[in-house]
Amino acid sequence: MNTKQAKKIQIISYLQNNNVLPVSENKGNYFYLSPIRDQKETKASFKVDTKLNLWYDYGLGSGGDIINLCMQLHNTNVSGALKIL
Secondary structure, eight states: OOHHHHTTSOHHHHHHHTTOOOSEEETTEEEEOOSSOOSOOSSOOEEEETTTTEEEETTTTEEEOHHHHHHHHHTOOHHHHHHHO
């Protein structure tokens, strides 16, 4: 799989396949308890914009595409993320 193919994978589907489910949804934006931070949350601070297929973690102040997310979740590089995806 190359980066162009990987970026077509919907982030919400990828999260669901990894047993990460949204807390709420509003106008195509899905909100989650952050799957990439260790601290326990009580309020969703991780957003996925389904129209842009991008994520943003308000607690970290950063976000990106599915490749960045996979790299964060699995502590790997781009090559490793593409193998996982």
